[in-house]
Amino acid sequence: MASVALLWFGEHMSAVPLRNNKAAFSAVRSVTVLGATGSIGDSTMDLLRAAPGLYRVEALTGNSNVRGLASLAREFDARFVAIADPSRLVELKEALAGTRTECGAGESAIIEAAARPADWVMAAVSGAAGLKPALAAVDRGATVALANKECLVCAGDFFMQRAQKAGACILPADSEHNALFQALGSGNREELVRVIITASGGPFRTWDPADIEQATLAQALKHPNWSMGQKITIDSASMMNKGLEVIEAAYLFSLTPDQIDVLVHPQSIVHGMVEFSDQSVVAQLGAPDMRIPIAHCLGWPDRISKGPAARLDLAKIGQLTFEEPDFERFPALRLAYESLRTGRGATTVFNAANEVAVAAFIAGQIKFGAIARLVEATLEAWIRSGNLAPLESADDAIAVDHKARNKAASLLPQIALKAS
DSSP states (O other): OOOOOEEEETTEEEEEEOTTOOOOOOSSEEEEEETTTSHHHHHHHHHHHTSTTTEEEEEEEESSOHHHHHHHHHHHTOSEEEESOGGGHHHHHHHTTTSSOEEEESHHHHHHHHHSOOSEEEEOOOSGGGHHHHHHHHHTTOEEEEOOTHHHHHHHHHHHHHHHHHTOEEEEOSHHHHHHHHHHTTSOGGGEEEEEEEEOOOTTTTOOHHHHHTOOHHHHTOOSSOOOOHHHHHHHHHTHHHHHHHHHHHHHHTOOGGGEEEEEOTTOOEEEEEEETTSOEEEEEOOSOTHHHHHHHHHTTSOOSSOSSOOOOHHHHOOOOOBOOOTTTOHHHHHHHHHHHHOTTHHHHHHHHHHHHHHHHHTTSSOTTHHHHHHHHHHHHHHHTTOOOOOOSHHHHHHHHHHHHHHHHHHHHHHHHHHO
């Protein structure tokens, strides 16, 4: 596949493509979906299902859902499937007996799936585990629809530099970053003033801080607008997810923290805005359905006709409202900006500590309000120890991630004790 032109963003060339550049895809586009059995994977497969004959599935991966992965492999006649859990390989092979689909298991198999010759790759493996597979797709110059925030949060500079070097095309699949990508095409870099990422505010937008502190898992999982996986839904409730998106936007579009604002928008209709030097603000709107940004990536540089998502009816919605974010009620957003300004691996620590904290909350080890406190304590301990240093490889990022998780785990008992 021919490499795409790159858009100038700051001091280096970004792998985010020019809006009107036409990539040289084959008539039938081959696709790989990393994380096919997750929520983003479900939306992607739904889009593929709605466009028979336009796409061919090269590879699919899943974490541990053998039945779901095998079912998709059979439906789409995938050439290769990989399950992250090595102990499930025999079960996967049995489920695909009689098909031509090759099977693999473990991290190396997930990476192999990403490295196989597909035109377009959906990178939706959650967490830091998604970094190496996404890099495998990047290194062969593929078009990568990036739905894994951690690739950029954990190794943003390194990841984008690798993409630029390989001639890969990075398409933002998150609704907010995809909105910014579309809106940025309305002006030039030198005309950019700021970008605005919207946030629904989650289920606790109007709650008192004391009530947020005691929120239950069931309450945290009741998102008012979006249907997502468990971890991202909890991150949305704490606004940790919005903090991760701020970090992601900085690396994706080569922006400073001061060029990124967050605006709470409870209706989740406006997903992102870009302000230009003439005071114009260009916004992207759409129903709160992940199939819309994924469809934009899947069809790029063209647009898919009549995707399965609902049409936007503004008259029915009636009104759109906006609020400033409350950094006191949601300290996770403040911590994201602080880690981004600190740099030198701090965003990697921020993400790792949050994953430990969310897992502890799900397990009932800490209260909801302690999630941000554990992240803050881990960041402070990491900075005091003098561990901050530039990350120059995937191994560097993974090593910092591993050490930060251990630090967060060691701090967990005292954070839990303070909250009791």
